[in-house]
Amino acid sequence: MKESKPKTSTKWIEAKHQLAMVFRNPILLATILAVSALLVAFVIYPIIKVVLVSLKPKGEWSLDTYRYLLSQWWLRQTLRNSILLGVIVATLGTIVGFTFAYALNRGDIPRKRFFRLMAQLPIISPPFMFCLSVILLLGRNGIITRQLLGLKSFDIYGLKGLVLVQTMGMFPVAFMVLDGVLQAINPDLEEGALNLGASKAKVFWTVTVPLCTPGIASSWLLVFVTSLADFANPMVISGKFDVLSVQAYFQFTGMYNMPRGSAVAILLLIPAMLAFTIERYWVSRRSYVTVTGKPTTYRIIGPSKAAKRVLTIVCSVISGVILLFYVTVVAGAFVRLWGVDWTLTLDHFRYAWDVGRDSIRSTLVLSAWATPITGLLGMVIAFLLVRTKFPGKGVLGFTSMLAFAVPGTVVGIGYILAFNQPPLLLTGTAAIIVLCFVFREMPVAIEAGVASLIQIDPSIEEASTNLGADTAYTFRRITMPLVRPALIAGLSYSFVRSMTAVSAVIFLVSARWNHLTSLIYAQTEIMRLGAASVLSLFLIIIVIVIFGLMRAFLGEPVTRIRVGS
Amino acid sequence: MPIEHASVVLERLVKVFTGGGRDVIAVNDVSLYIEPGELVTLLGPSGCGKTTALRMVAGFEMPTSGKVLIGDRDVTNTPPNSRNTAMVFQSYALFPHMTVRENIGYGLRFRNIAKPDAEQKVEHIMELVGLSGFGDRSPNQLSGGQQQRVALARALVVEPRVLLFDEPLSNLDAKLREQMRGEIRRIQKNLSITAVYVTHDQNEAMSISDRVVVMREGQIEQVGTPEEIYAKPATRFVADFVGKVNFVPVMIGESRGEDTSVELFGRQMTIPRVPYGAGETHLAAVRPEELQIVPADIGFVCGEVAFRTYLGSVVEYDLSLVDGSTLMAVEYNPKARPPLEVGDVAGISFDLGKLHLLR
Numbered sequence: 001m002k003e004s005k006p007k008t009s010t011k012w013i014e015a016k017h018q019l020a021m022v023f024r025n026p027i028l029l030a031t032i033l034a035v036s037a038l039l040v041a042f043v044i045y046p047i048i049k050v051v052l053v054s055l056k057p058k059g060e061w062s063l064d065t066y067r068y069l070l071s072q073w074w075l076r077q078t079l080r081n082s083i084l085l086g087v088i089v090a091t092l093g094t095i096v097g098f099t100f101a102y103a104l105n106r107g108d109i110p111r112k113r114f115f116r117l118m119a120q121l122p123i124i125s126p127p128f129m130f131c132l133s134v135i136l137l138l139g140r141n142g143i144i145t146r147q148l149l150g151l152k153s154f155d156i157y158g159l160k161g162l163v164l165v166q167t168m169g170m171f172p173v174a175f176m177v178l179d180g181v182l183q184a185i186n187p188d189l190e191e192g193a194l195n196l197g198a199s200k201a202k203v204f205w206t207v208t209v210p211l212c213t214p215g216i217a218s219s220w221l222l223v224f225v226t227s228l229a230d231f232a233n234p235m236v237i238s239g240k241f242d243v244l245s246v247q248a249y250f251q252f253t254g255m256y257n258m259p260r261g262s263a264v265a266i267l268l269l270i271p272a273m274l275a276f277t278i279e280r281y282w283v284s285r286r287s288y289v290t291v292t293g294k295p296t297t298y299r300i301i302g303p304s305k306a307a308k309r310v311l312t313i314v315c316s317v318i319s320g321v322i323l324l325f326y327v328t329v330v331a332g333a334f335v336r337l338w339g340v341d342w343t344l345t346l347d348h349f350r351y352a353w354d355v356g357r358d359s360i361r362s363t364l365v366l367s368a369w370a371t372p373i374t375g376l377l378g379m380v381i382a383f384l385l386v387r388t389k390f391p392g393k394g395v396l397g398f399t400s401m402l403a404f405a406v407p408g409t410v411v412g413i414g415y416i417l418a419f420n421q422p423p424l425l426l427t428g429t430a431a432i433i434v435l436c437f438v439f440r441e442m443p444v445a446i447e448a449g450v451a452s453l454i455q456i457d458p459s460i461e462e463a464s465t466n467l468g469a470d471t472a473y474t475f476r477r478i479t480m481p482l483v484r485p486a487l488i489a490g491l492s493y494s495f496v497r498s499m500t501a502v503s504a505v506i507f508l509v510s511a512r513w514n515h516l517t518s519l520i521y522a523q524t525e526i527m528r529l530g531a532a533s534v535l536s537l538f539l540i541i542i543v544i545v546i547f548g549l550m551r552a553f554l555g556e557p558v559t560r561i562r563v564g565s
Numbered sequence: 566m567p568i569e570h571a572s573v574v575l576e577r578l579v580k581v582f583t584g585g586g587r588d589v590i591a592v593n594d595v596s597l598y599i600e601p602g603e604l605v606t607l608l609g610p611s612g613c614g615k616t617t618a619l620r621m622v623a624g625f626e627m628p629t630s631g632k633v634l635i636g637d638r639d640v641t642n643t644p645p646n647s648r649n650t651a652m653v654f655q656s657y658a659l660f661p662h663m664t665v666r667e668n669i670g671y672g673l674r675f676r677n678i679a680k681p682d683a684e685q686k687v688e689h690i691m692e693l694v695g696l697s698g699f700g701d702r703s704p705n706q707l708s709g710g711q712q713q714r715v716a717l718a719r720a721l722v723v724e725p726r727v728l729l730f731d732e733p734l735s736n737l738d739a740k741l742r743e744q745m746r747g748e749i750r751r752i753q754k755n756l757s758i759t760a761v762y763v764t765h766d767q768n769e770a771m772s773i774s775d776r777v778v779v780m781r782e783g784q785i786e787q788v789g790t791p792e793e794i795y796a797k798p799a800t801r802f803v804a805d806f807v808g809k810v811n812f813v814p815v816m817i818g819e820s821r822g823e824d825t826s827v828e829l830f831g832r833q834m835t836i837p838r839v840p841y842g843a844g845e846t847h848l849a850a851v852r853p854e855e856l857q858i859v860p861a862d863i864g865f866v867c868g869e870v871a872f873r874t875y876l877g878s879v880v881e882y883d884l885s886l887v888d889g890s891t892l893m894a895v896e897y898n899p900k901a902r903p904p905l906e907v908g909d910v911a912g913i914s915f916d917l918g919k920l921h922l923l924r
Contacts, residue, residue, distance in 0.1 A: 014583045017627045024644050459658035462625055465645045466652045467723060468675030481662045 015391045022390045027472045032390060035381060039399045041424070042439045046414025047269070047406065050262045053417055057259035065263040078242040079267060082228055085159065085243060086271075089166040090224035096167065096318060097174025097219055098212070103311040105182040106190075106208070107303060110312070118319035119175045122168060124547070125325075126539035127232035127502045128520050130165040132532055133325035134237065135524075136332050141339025143328075157239025165233045168321060170226050174219035181215030182208075200304050214283050221279040225272050229407030231503035232517070236524050244268040245409040245503065252413055253507065262417070265410045276405030326540070332533030348530035356519055356535055363516040366430060367498035370437035374498075375491040377438065378445020379483065383475060385446070386453040387461065404443045408503025411440060416507050428510040436504050441494035448493075452486035453479070492550040496543050570601030571636040571726035571759050573622060578631035580617050591617040592628075593783035602757040604750070608770040609780035610806070615763045616731060618780075622761060623729055624648050635726055646675070651720035652729040655736065657712050659704040665715050666691075666700035672723035690722045693752065710741045717749065721756070728753065730762040734769060746773050767807045771795065779803045795852075801923055804850040811856070811892045812848040815922060817841045830866040830886075836917045847922040853881070856894040857914045858905070864912020868892060870905045880904055884913060 022029050057065050069075045100119045103109050122130070138145050138156040145154045156164075189211070193203045209216075231245040238246060244264055252261025303311065332338060336345045381400050385393065403411070415436055419426040426432035460482070464474040480487070502517045509515050516535060523532040580592040592614040599605045607615035620626045622633055624645030632641045640648050651672065659668050666687055673683040691697050694714040704712055713733065720728060733749070734742045750773050753760050764770050770777050771791040779786045779794060779802075787799040798804035801812065817839065818826035824835045829849075841847060861867050868884030871891065882894045882905060892913060896904075905911055 013629055014581070017629065020642070021627055024642060457656050457658060459654040459656055460660060462623075462645075463652065463654060463658040463719075464660070464671070465625075466623055466650065467672030467719070468646050468649075469671075470644075470646055478660060 018389045018391055022388075025471055027470060028388060031380060031471075032384065032388075032396075035377070035384065035400075036392075036396060038377070039396065039439075042435055043399055043402055046411065046418040047402075049417040050265055050269075050410060050414045053258055054260075054262035054266050065259045069260065069263055069267070074242070075247070075264070078244055078247050078264075081159075081241055082244040082268070083271065085162055085166070085241075086224045086227040088159075088163050089170060089227040090220045092163065092167045093171040093223040093227075094174045094178075094216060094219045096171040096314075097176075097223075098178050098216065099311060099314050100171070100175045100318070101178035101182050102208075103315050105179065106187075107308055107311045109308060109315065115315050115319060118315075118322055119179075120172055121322055122170070123172045123176075124496050124500070124543050125169070126500050126520070126536050126543070127517055128236055128524060128532065129329055129536045129540070130169050130325055131161075131233050131236040132332065132524060132529060132536060133328040134161055134165055136328050136338055136529060136533075137324070143339070146339060155239070157237055158241040161237040161239070162233060162241065162243075165237060166227050166230060168318070168325070169233070170223050170230075171318075173222050173226055177219045177222065178212065178215050181212055185211050200307075204303065217283045218279050221275045221283065225275045225279075225405065228268065228272050228275075229409070229503065231407075231409055231506070232521070235502075235521060245407060248409050248413065249506070252416075258417065262413060265407075265413050268407050269410045272407050273405050280401075329533045329536050329540070332529055333537050335530065338529055348534045351528075352523075352531045352534035352538075355523075355531070356516065356538075359514040359516045359519045360538065362430075362513050363499060366433050366437065366513065366515070367495050369430070369434045370441070370498045371491050371495040373434070374438045374441045374445050374494040375487055378442050378490060378494075379449045379480070379487060380475075381442070382446050382449025382453055383479060386450055387458065387479075400446055401443050403440045408440065408501070408505075409507075411436065412504035412507030415504065427508075428512065430513045433505055433508050433513055433515070436508055437494075437498040437501065440501070440504060441497050444493055444497070445490040448486045448490040449483060452483045456482050488550060488553055492546050496546055499542055500539060570757065572601050572634075573597075573599040573727055573759060573761065574632075574634035575618065575622070576632040576634065578618065578621060578633070579629045580614070580621060580626060581629045590783050592621070595631075595780075595783070595785055597778060597785070597788070599759060599761065601759055603775045604753055604760040604762060604773060606762045606764060606770040606774040606777045607780055608764060608767060608777050608806075609786075610765060612782075613780040614783040615765075615780050619652075619729055619731055619761055619763045622727065623650050623652050649723070649725050650727045650729055651723050651725035652731060653713075653716045653720050653733045655732040657704075657716040657736075659712060659715055659719075661704055663704075664700065665696065665702050665704065665707070668704065668715055669718045669722055671719065676723060686722055690718045693721070694718045694748070709737055710745065713737060713745055717752075721752065721758075726759065728758050728760040730760065730764075732764055733762075734764075735766070742769070749773065771807070777807075779806060781806075797921055798850055799924065801848060801850075804923065809853050809893055809895075811851045811853065812923075813851055813892075815847050815849045815920070817843055817845045817847065819843055832865065834865075834917060836920050839922055841922070847924070849920050849922050851892075851915055851920070853893040853895040854897070855915045855919070856892060858882070858894055858896060859912040859914045861910050861912045864914045866913050867910055868913055870907050870909045870911065873905065873907055875904075882911075884911065 022032065054065055055061060055063070097119075100115065104112055104116055104119075109115070134156060135142065137143055138154070138161070140146065140155075142154075142156070145151045145156070185208070190203050190207050193207045194200070198206065229245060231249070234241075234243045234246045235249075244267055248261050248264040248268060251257050251264055255261075333348055334344045334346070335341075336343045336347065381396070384390075385397050385400075415432055416427065418424070419432055426435070456479075461474050461478055464478045465471070469477070500517060501515070502521070505515050506518050506521070509518050516539060520532050520535045520539075523529075523535065575595055575597040578592050578595045579590070582589045582591055595614070595618055597605070607618060609615050617626060621628050622635075624640070624643060628641060632639055634640065635648065635650070660671065663671070669690060670683055670687045673686065678686070687700075688697075691700060694717055696711065696714050696718060699707065699711065699715075704715060707715065713736075716733070730749070734745055737745060746769055762770075762773060771794075774791055776788060777791055777794045778788050781802050787794060787803045789797070789799075794803060794807055798807065798810075804810045804812075813829065816828040818828060818833070820826075820838050820843070823838050825838045825841075826833060826835050828834075839847075866886055868886050870882055871885045872883040874881040878897070880896045882896070884892045884894060886892065894913065896902075
């Protein structure tokens with residue numbers, strides 16, 4: 001083979017040929033155009049709309065809104081708060097996530113399956129649930145603060161409460177990344193270092209940690225983005241500690257100041273996009289991990305006895321807290337008035353059923369609509385990204401993964417602004433919520449699809465084409481059946497995420513189409529904590545049922561689904 | 566099962582891949598005419614462009630320039646699913662979620678064939694490739710050789726105008742490989758179906774082909790029957806790639822009448838006239854089996870046995886010459902004469918009348 005610097009002409013010819021290949025395949029062409037149109041309409045357009053509204057407060061170009069915002073001390077404070085919170089949570093979350101990942105992959109600790117489950121549980125836990133538990137445990141009438149310690153003036157609201165719930169809720173993001181990294185690092189390297197005379201501690205600090213550095217950076221950035229974008233927790237527990245996501249919501253829906261709400265959303269979008277882009281295009285490319293496909297069954301170098309004990313204790317404490325949160329919510333559902341009247345009752349269930357019946361139904365309906373569309377669209381895009389060549393593929397890939405980076409608040413505001421007038425007058429309909437779910441959960445479906453497609457020998461699909469099948473038939477009859485496990489996993493996951501969505505959907509709910517999570521928020525707001533617990537419990541049960549069904553279908557628990565904010 | 570004979574024409578095919586910041590010329594100006602019913606092998610080391618050329622015939626890759634014709638039709642812009650070629654893949658590419666019968670019948674779904682006819686065709690072809698009774702198995706319940714047969718049957722049943730093979734036997738063990746290549750050859754001849762066969766294995770290419778195309782760095786080095794390729798290699802690369810060979814420098818002298826005088830091993834000799842000018846040096850390609858081991862005093866040159874490999878049916882010798890070079894010799898029927906030992910000195914001779922000089 002002869003190699004030379006690409007001449008622009010051959011690059012151009014290659015692009016032309018890719019186009020020609022696409023044009024002689026009308027179904028493929030139509031699919032690419034349709035997918036692109038959908039992405040432009042439901043991912044890019046809403047964001048552009050937010051930018052436009054913030055820059056045209058009175059119909060003309062002006063930076064007045066930003067000038068005003070940045071001159072206000074409270075807003076500068078809000079921006080600082082968000083960043084501060086993000087930095088603390090990213091750091092703590094990464095430390096906890098790494099501890100779990102290291103303990104499970106190298107630590108040789110007992111009860112690995114239990115700890116693995118605990119390290120993933122928070123991801124699928126309903127929003128508000130951890131906040132609810134923290135209020136029940138540590139709030140003004142909290143069982144620990146008031147009943148056990150007799151504190152009267154302890155205030156969990158604010159930064160410390162946020163740090164607690166976000167760290168507990170988001171360390172799994174770091175865990176999943178670092179778990180993958182540690183699994184992929186060949187223990188031979190560590191054994192080699194030990195063999196050369198290094199002590200176990202030395203091996204850890206000079207081999208294991210450096211090899212994990214890109215993974216640690218990735219986790220930190222992903223947790224940072226997740227914390228920044230978080231809306232549900234600050235909404236309930238931030239107290240006087242203002243953060244951007246909540247501020248944008250209040251400016252937008254509370255004060256009806258659309259330009260200002262949009263501008264705050266943009267201030268939120270910028271650091272989120274920045275962190276996401278750094279992660280995706282810089283850090284993750286510096287990975288030392290190489291996938292060889294060789295099965296890994298080597299001996300693993302464990303830490304010293306003392307280190308092992310510390311790992312076990314840390315993992316146990318964290319897991320204990322998570323379990324305590326769950327137990328608290330269940331208890332809260334049955335106790336008449338927390339902190340005052342401890343008699344057991346089913347009143348909350350009755351009440352919750354009365355106020356929540358419609359929301360439960362509409363949440364299920366909305367999620368049930370969104371799920372198959374997400375799964376199918378995600379798989380189609382994964383197919384385009386992995387198996388086809390066309391000019392502009394990179395842009396399409398970036399756009400479709402954008403939802404990972406864009407905070408829900410921004411999406412919610414964007415959807416309200418973009419779809420409140422013809423031709424796409426969707427405000428108040430089920431469609432706007434379903435679309436929002438689809439395009440927010442799609443990246444997970446795409447990642448699952450891509451991961452399983454690259455494991456399938458492309459010549460299987462080529463064989464189908466070669467024998468006479470067109471692209472659509474091949475996709476339907478060959479590709480889809482082969483990626484079915486990934487598809488089912490992606491579907492269950494996006495269903496659960498739709499059931500537990502908050503940040504974007506809270507802008508889009510209407511009297512006709514309410515979402516369970518916004519009802520839980522409303523109940524927490526009016527301190528009906530019992531009812532909020534019941535509704536959370538209901539969400540937990542749905543999630544368990546879904547994952548149980550999936551397990552029955554696939555015969556194994558689905559782990560290693562990458563999550564974004 | 567009559568299959569329409571089709572010729573395949575590659576016309577100045579070029580394929581450039583652009584990626585990773587540089588151009589890679591995979592196929593560089595390849596032209597080839599394949600007759601209807603002929604089995605042509607593209608042979609060469611990995612990266613020589615043979616698979617890319619095959620994939621352009623199938624339509625999986627689009628040429629950067631040039632044309633592909635099947636029959637009289639220019640199919641350069643025809644999508645792969647309308648070309649009516651059928652490919653046997655290196656990895657077999659069987660559909661793991663279908664039974665053997667469904668795999669084989671898959672291509673018939675797109676060919677307007679009534680169901681009973683299709684079923685009959687599938688049964689017939691399974692019999693032809695020796696898979697009767699395996700129809701309801703799933704591909705992963707079959708051995709490698711059986712999977713190979715399914716792949717072959719699946720390609721044959723659609724009665725393609727051209728059959729394409731992409732290193733189909735490379736995943737089989739040596740014995741099975743020999744058996745399968747015999748069967749592929751038999752079936753291809755019986756159906757007289759045009760076939761393009763890609764391999765890097767010279768034995769496979771020699772044994773199965775009507776003609777062999779030796780490729781190197783995206784270009785054709787030589788096209789010829791297996792005999793021509795072996796006995797009259799056009800270039801040093803071909804001689805070296807196909808079989809074992811000794812290169813002996815030959816200095817050309819005057820040509821007179823039917824003869825040319827040459828200098829070989831420092832001696833003046835005469836060979837049948839060659840079309841090269843006096844003073845040029847050319848390499849002669851001498852196969853090890855052409856070398857004759859003779860008593861030291863009557864050979865062209867003497868060599869000392871540096872290494873001996875006893876293989877049962879043959880004995881191979883590496884002979885060191887005084888000038889430091891080495892010649893390989895093969896002796897068949899080792900029992901005929903007591904074998905040479907390492908350190909023995911022997912004369913070397915060969916038939917000057919059949920000396921093959923490279924360009």
